[in-house]
Amino acid sequence: MTTLLWYALVGVVLLAIGFASLILTPGILRKIIALNIMSSGTFLILVSLARRSPDPVTQAPDPVPQAMVLTGIVVSVSATAMGLAFLLRYYEATGRLALPEDDLPALDPAKQPTGSPDGPPATSSGDALTALPPHAILREEPLPATGGSSRPTSGEAPTSTVLPGGRHRP
Amino acid sequence: MDPTRGAPRQIPPGADPTGEGRAPSLLVRLLTGVGVTAFGVLLAWAILSLPPTAPGLLHEVREHLPRSGTKSMVTAVLINFRGYDTLLELTVLLIAVLGVFVIRQGSRVPEPPPMPLGPLAREFIRVLAPFLVIFAGYLLWAGGEHPGGAFQAGAILGALGILLRLGGALPDRAWGVLTERLVLTIGIFTFAAAGLACLAWGETFLTFPPAHAGAMILLIEATGTLAIGLILVLLFVGGSLAGTPPATPRPTPEAEP
Numbered sequence: 001m002t003t004l005l006w007y008a009l010v011g012v013v014l015l016a017i018g019f020a021s022l023i024l025t026p027g028i029l030r031k032i033i034a035l036n037i038m039s040s041g042t043f044l045i046l047v048s049l050a051r052r053s054p055d056p057v058t059q060a061p062d063p064v065p066q067a068m069v070l071t072g073i074v075v076s077v078s079a080t081a082m083g084l085a086f087l088l089r090y091y092e093a094t095g096r097l098a099l100p101e102d103d104l105p106a107l108d109p110a111k112q113p114t115g116s117p118d119g120p121p122a123t124s125s126g127d128a129l130t131a132l133p134p135h136a137i138l139r140e141e142p143l144p145a146t147g148g149s150s151r152p153t154s155g156e157a158p159t160s161t162v163l164p165g166g167r168h169r170p
Numbered sequence: 171m172d173p174t175r176g177a178p179r180q181i182p183p184g185a186d187p188t189g190e191g192r193a194p195s196l197l198v199r200l201l202t203g204v205g206v207t208a209f210g211v212l213l214a215w216a217i218l219s220l221p222p223t224a225p226g227l228l229h230e231v232r233e234h235l236p237r238s239g240t241k242s243m244v245t246a247v248l249i250n251f252r253g254y255d256t257l258l259e260l261t262v263l264l265i266a267v268l269g270v271f272v273i274r275q276g277s278r279v280p281e282p283p284p285m286p287l288g289p290l291a292r293e294f295i296r297v298l299a300p301f302l303v304i305f306a307g308y309l310l311w312a313g314g315e316h317p318g319g320a321f322q323a324g325a326i327l328g329a330l331g332i333l334l335r336l337g338g339a340l341p342d343r344a345w346g347v348l349t350e351r352l353v354l355t356i357g358i359f360t361f362a363a364a365g366l367a368c369l370a371w372g373e374t375f376l377t378f379p380p381a382h383a384g385a386m387i388l389l390i391e392a393t394g395t396l397a398i399g400l401i402l403v404l405l406f407v408g409g410s411l412a413g414t415p416p417a418t419p420r421p422t423p424e425a426e427p
Contacts, residue, residue, distance in 0.1 A: 002222070005217065005218065008217045009214055009217065009218075012210050012213045012214045012217065013210065015210070015213070016206050016207070016209060016210035016213075019206050019209065020202055020203065020206040023194075023198075023202045023206075024193075024194055024198070024199060024202055026191030026192060026193065026194070027191060045217070049217070049220070050226070052220065052221075052222065052223055052224045052226065053223065053224045053225060053226025053227075053228050054223075054228075055228055055232070060243065062226035062227060062228045062231075063227075063228065063231050063243035063244045063246070063247045064226070064227040064228075064231065064247055064252075066244050066247075067244050067247040067248045067252060067255075068255075070244070070248060070321050071248070071255055071256060071259045071321075073321075074259055074262065074263060074321060074398075075259070075262055077402070077405070078262055078263050078265075078266030078267070078401075078405065079266065081266055081267075081270055081405035081406075081408075082266045082269045082270055082273070084408075085269070085270040085273040085274055085408060086273055088273075088274070088408070089273050089274070096191075097191070098191025098192075099191070102191040102192065103191045103192070
C-alpha cells in the first residue's frame with residue numbers, strides 16, 4: 001500500500017465518522033461540524049487519488065482534482081458560515097439547539113407559564129419560548145410584546161434573561 | 171418583575187441541559203453503525219481496487235497549457251478551462267454572504283463585544299498585518315507559475331481581516347456601503363466582463379484568446395482576491411461592516427480590501 005492510498009483511506013474513515021455523527025448527534029452545531037469533517041474526508045480522497053496520474057516530467061499530480069478541491073473548500077466554508085448564521089437565528093428565536101424532530105419535550109407547556117396575553121408572566125422569556133413548539137415561534141415572528149412574557153424588545157425596560165446556554169441577554 | 175433575574179435558569183428534571191436534543195435510540199445507533207461501516211468498507215474497497223495509475227486529465231491540461239495564459243496547471247484549470255465553475259464559485263460565496271446578512275439582520279441579541287486582546291497580541295497583529303498583505307500579493311502573483319492564486323491569497327486576506335477584527339482594529343461601520351458592495355461584487359463583475367470580452371474577440375463566453383489570456387487571468391485573480399478576502403471577513407463577522415462612521419473621529423483601520 002502506498003502512502004497516498006493510506007491518505008485516501010484516512011479520508012474514507014473521516015467521511016464515515018462524519019456521516020455517523022451527522023445521523024447520530026441531534027445538535028445542529030454538531031451536525032454542521034460533522035458535515036465539515038465529511039467534506040474534509042472527501043477532499044483528502046480527491047487530492048490523494050489525483051496522485052494516480054502524475055506528470056511524467058515533474059511528478060505533479062493531476063491538476064483537475066486539485067482545482068475541484070479548491071473550489072469545494074470555498075463551498076464548504078460558505079455553507080458552514082450560512083449554517084452557523086441559521087443556527088444562531090434559530091437559537092435566538094427558540095432557545096433550542098436541536099430541530100423539533102430531534103428535540104426533547106423540554107418543558108411541559110401545561111405546567112409552565114406560557115406567556116399568554118392574559119395569563120401570568122413567564123418566569124423568564126427563555127421559558128416562554130421553549131414552552132412553545134419552535135416552529136410556532138418562528139411563524140409568529142415577531143412575537144407581540146405582552147408585558148414580561150415575550151422577548152424583550154428594544155423599547156422595553158432592560159431585563160436580564162439567561163438563555164439555556166447560560167448566555168445573558170440584556 | 172423577573173424572579174429569576176440575575177440567576178441561572180433552573181433546568182427542570184427531564185429536560186436536557188444543553189438544549190441539544192435527545193440522543194437517538196439504540197436501534198438507530200446500531201443501524202447507523204452498521205450502515206456507516208458498510209459504506210466505509212465499500213468505499214475503501216473501491217479505492218483499493220483502483221489501478222495504481224490512471225490517465226487522468228493531466229495530458230489534456232498539458233496539451234492546452236501553452237494557450238491558457240498561465241504556467242500553473244491548477245490556475246489554468248481554475249480560471250481558464252473550468253472558468254464557469256470558478257465564476258459560479260464566486261457567486262456561491264456572494265450568495266452565502268448575502269444570506270448571512272439577511273439572516274443576521276433580524277437578530278435581537280447584540281453581538282458580544284470583541285474580546286479585548288492583550289497588548290502582546292495586539293502588537294503581534296500590528297507587526298504581522300503588513301507581512302500578510304505582502305504574502306497575499308506574493309501568493310496571487312505566484313499563482314501564475316506555482317501553486318497559489320486568488321483563493322489562497324483571498325484566504326490570507328480573510329485571515330488578516332479576522333485578526334484585525336479580533337484585535338479591535340476593524341470596527342463596525344469600518345467603510346462605506348458603496349465601497350463594501352463594490353468590493354464584494356468586483357470579483358464576479360470582472361470575471362463576467364472578461365468572459366463577455368471574449369465575445370468581442372470572436373470566441374465563446376469565457377474562452378480567453380491566448381494572446382490576452384495572461385492579463386485577463388491576472389486581472390480576474392486580483393479582483394477575485396479582494397472579493398474573496400472581504401467575503402471571508404464578513405462571513406466571520408456575521409454581518410456587514412459598512413455604514414456611515416459615527417461623529418467622533420476614529421483612527422482609520424488598516425487598509426482592507
